[in-house]
Amino acid sequence: MRTPLAWLRDYVDLPAETQAIVEKLAMLGFPVEAVDSPPPLSGIVAGKLAKVEKHPNADRLFVCSVDIGAQKPLTIATAATNVAQGQVVPVATIGAQLAGGLKIEPRTMRGIASEGMLVSANELGLEADWFEDGIMQLDPQTPLGSDVVKLFGLDQDVLEVEVTSNRVDAMSMLGLARELAAAFGTSVREPDSAVDYAAGGEFSVEIESPDCKRFVAQRVSNVQVRTAKTALRVRLALAGQRPISNVVDISNFVMLETGQPLHFYDYERLAGRRLIVRDARDGERVKTLDGIDYTLAPRMLVIADEQETQCLAGLKGAAASEVGPATREIAIEAANFTGARVRRMGSELALRSDASARHEKALPLALTDVGAARAARLLVDEGATVYAPHGFGQAAPAPPIVALRKREVRRLLGYELESAEIARILESLGFSVRESAVAHDGVFEVEVPLWRSDVTIEADLVEEIARLAGYDRVVAAIPPTGQQAIASEAYEMQRRVAETLAMLGYREVATLALQPASVHQRWGTNAVEIANPLSEDQHYMRFSLIPALLQLRQDKIFEIGDVFGDAGEIVEKTHAAFVRRTTAPQAQSWSDEQFVALKADAIAFVRRATGRLPDVRAAKHHGWHPGICAELTLDGNTIAIAGALDPRLGVQFETDGRVHVAQVDLAALPAPVVPRYRAPSRYPSLSRDLALVVDLGVSAQQIETVIGGAVDGLARTIRAFDEYHGPQVGAGKKSLAVRIVMQRDDATMTDAEADTAIEKILGALKSELGATLRSG
């Protein structure tokens, strides 16, 4: 909220230094996002144009005799066209400094010595479009010679204060003044709302919707619409509100001062001279004050006369009953609506206003009466006749009483506060504090001031106390934690997986989980759709980590993250994927060093992550090369998929090189087992190599399994180490070299024993897999 310090000081005495105020606000929970400092201004006084004459030597210039309360009037030439005798205007005297760095020096304009300059709003640092086109006009009563900058606070900073959504009371000058008064130990000067109401002024409001909780209506006659007083206009402009007219400005002023939004209707333009708060009619159309047409629906709330909508509740008034120069009589609305309804309406109509920003939150019902009374007073000051207000809907409830136990302050904050200090703090913020008659010891009955609708429970009061005592009084302490009953398994597994891949030389990357449709379309799958994407690039959830990794075109990278599928229900899984990429050409069609390297990484990965060595079997999975894809399994369950990327996807995703990918579903990884040590045999081992010829379809794993089964326990390692395809073994066949290391735990293995074992092995290989020894 734009907060001119000049305005705030109307209600509370504040330190001269802006920084002290900024720091105090921040520690109260109202961070200041920006401080707008005015340009350096000096030497500008109020002056009356005693005489205005055409310049003798220039058609476009006027020569003014300006009374600035000094003995001798100043002679000032001006090119402005809006000057007239009798006006009181800001006058920059010789030596004055204006916005934009302009410094006033004596000069001669077409032969006339000009002793200063008449000043526009823009030259005072105000928004040019919001004031007179030309020289700014001051109130006729402004004391001549008075310092305009000081008079209107043009030398003071404007703060941009951030107000949290619970503190609608602080979206007002008075609200912030109350906070600062409490914090600086001073008090608030409440504005004057005393009015003698005129007799009569009947007015009827029918409330047809429960979403209008209270409506204070008030008639005002003898209204004279004109430019508002300078001080009011400057206050509003500094606060970011365009001044319109004395009447409209009062409604905005009261909203910014008290927090209660008001709406003024031109009473004589209300059909039936009454208002009805109702649901909008389906398709009903309304043109608002800013000239925009809206089509309404019954879920929207409006204030209508007997014929048509005159106001979108809480948002904006209709042009039909706009207060204009011809307005003689007005009706004041000070209402309270259900915030959520105003908010929904605003977002549906894409319409927000300073009023709706307040109505959307929990405005207190009692504020309606406060706002109406203050407006009445200001209108009376403008010469209008104000009739007594009429309240419709719910009466403002009595101020709530919240019980506060002293020990609760200590329980939540961790430090002790004296009863007197608790009471002093709460009272400084406008709460009334009584020690409870029921349980007088350490229990307070706290009456909440009408503007603090956010305070409803004991913890709210504790926060108030903590805030004003200063959050710095909270003493840092290490909490007790008992034995932890909650396991950190998923996190630990993820950590182990990341650690393992890093140990294997992979570099972790992080990619985005939202993707355009083209990703899953090229991959050939479906994906979970975002209902309200920001852009087409973020329309779908990733179904796999792999496409984004491909697009990075890097070697040895990995990512751990969640992927999403739609199987009626949305299925979320945590995957790890790791990728090798090379641009080196493929050596032989039947061997693939990159695959062997990736698989070695995958096996090591499973071993490190689970403490166990996996089995490997050929498999087919979408995304992988149909002939180069392996599953790593434990107890028959697939733990990881490793293989070459399907070359068709390589083309689709322009991988520009050979890519091998492994993917792990972290939920499939069993918890790691603690490995058991097996002491090596003290007896020597024997090693035998076999050159076998088998059908192409027979896998190394099958051969190793058969060998292991044939000599139960004797074969300590079995490793196929060389593969050959070619004319020497014939079509449909391949040759595999296998090294078998045999060893006994209880004695030295003899050659004869080894020979017997090999016989058994060859027999089993022949009968189970049709393997033969390669000849020659």
Add this chain to the structure above:
Amino acid sequence: MALHDQLSALAAELASALTSASDERALEELRIAYLGRSGKITEIRRGIGKLPPDERPTAGKSINDAVAGLEAQFAAAQQGIELRKLDAELERTLDVTLWNVPAPLGSFHPIRKTIDDACTYFVRHGFAVLLGPEVDTTRHNFDALNIPPDHPAREGFDSFYLRPDLLLRPHTSPMQIRAMEAYPPPIAIVVPGKCYRRDAVDARHLYQFNQIEGLQVGEGIHFGHLRGMLTGMCRELFGPRQEVRFRPSFFPFTEPSAEIDTTCPGCGGGGESCRTCGGSGWIEIGGSGMVHPNVLRAVGYDPDVVSGWAFGCGIERLAMVRYDIGDIREFIWNEPSFLEQLA
């Protein structure tokens, strides 16, 4: 020539031969020539047979003594050669400043490192680390966190929806609810993880980011414990002199609520023109507070018996300050030079 003289001559001859034997091969050749099967000693031994039998033992002993002498000569020569080799090796000088290239390491992403370091602090103090789903219900994300459907704060969480009641979590706080529903008090957890909000991507915003959530509920748990644990976390991440201060704020699921500031690590808290903190000496790292009684009630905890605190911090923010990263998009660009520097 008498045997004695013969052996002395041999010893002298070897001594002179050894002076020119510069390496182990030459030494081996000499060994074969003198002590080998058909070497000079063998030849002299053969002469023993021609001696009278009573002289033979003395002669044998003389020869054996001479062999020992020769072997000692060889050993000394061997040692000499080894010393010369060591001297030669010690002579070598390389330009050790050539090729200062680190071997490629596997590495963690800086976001994971920051998460791990923060979690480590809490684990050391007996906290568990939980992970939770990124897709979660409106109940876990809002309703049970004291943000009913029409609450103004709900608008602040500009979330991606998959279904009317299912969204990508805009904060890690739904895990407060999941954890408290799964476990009775006392409870002490941290939850790192990805969150999503409908933010346009620029140097300071990503629509996908990480948070770490902390929650402790039990008897006697108060605001000071929150400050203590956050101070510890900041010291773990930024160094031993970090302080934490609270500023009042508003979150529907905490009361009292506080913004968390920590000493700016860029300037140590004093920098006039520090670009990390803009001169304030503090950086804002997240939101926190005492768990709202409505939240405790929503999960079946009794707010009159237990109390607790919760916080949420943006990991990217912490990591940017920690590693002095100016553009949040670096975390998803995955440039090798970026990842390598922070490995």
